[in-house]
Amino acid sequence: MLTLDDDDGPLYLRLYRRLRGLILDGSWETGTKLPSSRTLSEELGVSRNTALHALEMLIADGLVQARQGSAIYVTAAAPKPTDLDRHPSLSRHRKPVPFEVGWHTAEFFPLDKWDRLQSKIPAEARSASLYGSGPGGWPELRQAIASYAGAARGLSVSADQVVIVSNTQSALDLVIRLLAEPNDEIWMEDPGYPIAQDLLRLNQLTLVPVPVDGEGLNVQSGSRQAPAARFAYVTPACQFPTGRVMSAGRRAEILDWASANRAWVIEDDWEWHAHFGKGGAPRPLASLPGGERVLFLQTFNRTIFPALRIAFLIAPPDLAIKLAELSHRIAGEPSVPTQAALAEFLERGLYAAHLRATRAAYAERRSVLLNELRSLPPGFEPHADRAGLHLVIGTPSGVDDSELAADLRSKGIECSGISEFSTGNACERGLILGFAAFTPQQILKPARRLVRHLQALYPHGRR
Numbered sequence: 001m002l003t004l005d006d007d008d009g010p011l012y013l014r015l016y017r018r019l020r021g022l023i024l025d026g027s028w029e030t031g032t033k034l035p036s037s038r039t040l041s042e043e044l045g046v047s048r049n050t051a052l053h054a055l056e057m058l059i060a061d062g063l064v065q066a067r068q069g070s071a072i073y074v075t076a077a078a079p080k081p082t083d084l085d086r087h088p089s090l091s092r093h094r095k096p097v098p099f100e101v102g103w104h105t106a107e108f109f110p111l112d113k114w115d116r117l118q119s120k121i122p123a124e125a126r127s128a129s130l131y132g133s134g135p136g137g138w139p140e141l142r143q144a145i146a147s148y149a150g151a152a153r154g155l156s157v158s159a160d161q162v163v164i165v166s167n168t169q170s171a172l173d174l175v176i177r178l179l180a181e182p183n184d185e186i187w188m189e190d191p192g193y194p195i196a197q198d199l200l201r202l203n204q205l206t207l208v209p210v211p212v213d214g215e216g217l218n219v220q221s222g223s224r225q226a227p228a229a230r231f232a233y234v235t236p237a238c239q240f241p242t243g244r245v246m247s248a249g250r251r252a253e254i255l256d257w258a259s260a261n262r263a264w265v266i267e268d269d270w271e272w273h274a275h276f277g278k279g280g281a282p283r284p285l286a287s288l289p290g291g292e293r294v295l296f297l298q299t300f301n302r303t304i305f306p307a308l309r310i311a312f313l314i315a316p317p318d319l320a321i322k323l324a325e326l327s328h329r330i331a332g333e334p335s336v337p338t339q340a341a342l343a344e345f346l347e348r349g350l351y352a353a354h355l356r357a358t359r360a361a362y363a364e365r366r367s368v369l370l371n372e373l374r375s376l377p378p379g380f381e382p383h384a385d386r387a388g389l390h391l392v393i394g395t396p397s398g399v400d401d402s403e404l405a406a407d408l409r410s411k412g413i414e415c416s417g418i419s420e421f422s423t424g425n426a427c428e429r430g431l432i433l434g435f436a437a438f439t440p441q442q443i444l445k446p447a448r449r450l451v452r453h454l455q456a457l458y459p460h461g462r463r
């Protein structure tokens with residue numbers, strides 16, 4: 001027997017939230033048939049239109065799906081519990097195999113220049129190297145990052161707004177520890193980055209899966225599901241895993257929502273450097289009007305080398321002081337010689353040159369892969385217009401991308417399905433193939449095998 005909570009607001013919203021709660025807390029598992037609009041209206045004494053409206057909103061959020069006539073079933077699994085073994089492929093202590101997702105390459109990194117910078121760090125950095133850099137990080141590096149963030153990403157910030165941490169996750173962890181209360185709601189892109197999801201769950205936040213469409217995170221769906229959420233975590237420059245870039249309209253919408261609700265937008269500037277079309281990545285949310293509600297994260301671990309362990313967070317000045325202090329107490333800062341060498345690396349323009357060189361190599365690898373994928377069966381569509389270090393191949397409707405990816409993996413062809421990163425069914429379907437860590441030679445053979453397998457599985461294509 002369903003009842004409605006003593007909640008404010010229009011009936012359809014109360015009903016929608018009640019049903020959504022039953023799905024997300026796991027009371028209704030995937031495959032559960034929902035009561036029909038007629039039953040809902042009779043049991044709860046609401047109009048049929050109210051019930052239909054609530055059901056349509058659940059369909060739009062991808063939590064349920066209409067099948068067999070008008071019957072509606074739960075399609076979203078309850079958020080999965082944190083499982084630290086769930087994505088072992090992201091462990092960096094081994095060599096990846098084509099087309100594993102989540103890898104870049106350090107093979108173009110100018111290690112000799114880096115070694116020289118490390119051996120010639122300024123005298124003050126040498127003497128500080130035994131005691132550490134203090135809260136926020138090595139001042140020269142904070143300054144170099146502030147200048148570089150201005151030049152490369154259009155951010156106008158001072159050095160004391162920059163907090164140096166070891167990786168994206170630790171930046172996210174700090175923000176949440178400082179600003180969140182248990183059970184605070186956070187909008188999460190669906191599909192989205194599983195490691196961030198795990199971390200937020202460990203911090204006892206309530207994750208609200210918000211569908212991603214062609215324009216990025218669907219702000220309207222977020223506002224409907226959890227209008228008073230305190231946070232949103234987004235990857236606007238390159239959505240993980242779809243590679244979509246958030247549209248200008250959505251950028252404005254999410255900033256408006258954040259300022260109207262005094263919410264924080266956590267902008268993970270993920271793969272901003274991996275744009276292969278003209279024009280590069282659009283300007284970050286943090287640089288736009290309304291950007292005061294944005295906490296900006298970026299990592300060097302994926303552009304320099306994974307063991308570097310340096311990322312940074314940019315926050316408004318009053319918050320940056322607190323974040324720096326908290327980080328100092330919990331984790332401390334990366335080693336001073338490494339920070340000092342990175343400051344020089346940035347200031348001498350070596351980082352910009354390194355990014356240009358890697359981008360050129362990645363562009364070549366990507367076009368080799370795209371070229372091999374020209375003979376995919378009809379209905380399989382490589383999306384050359386997306387950003388990122390993996391390529392998305394749209395799969396034909398009716399094909400379960402996760403099952404297909406699992407089948408391919410069982411045949412020794414590594415790849416993932418977009419829906420593996422989703423809790424619902426709202427997400428687009430597709431295979432994702434990491435290309436950055438593999439030379440053109442290493443790409444050719446497995447790409448041909450992939451095409452042959454798909455041709456054998458779908459000899460006449462599928463639309």
Ligand SMILES: Cc1ncc(COP(=O)(O)O)c(C=O)c1O
Pocket residue numbers: 102166167168169193235240268270299300301302311
């Ligand atoms: C969206 C996103 N952000 C951040 C990271 C990793 O950043 P870091 O190496 O600093 O932890 C990843 C890694 O796959 C990612 O997918």
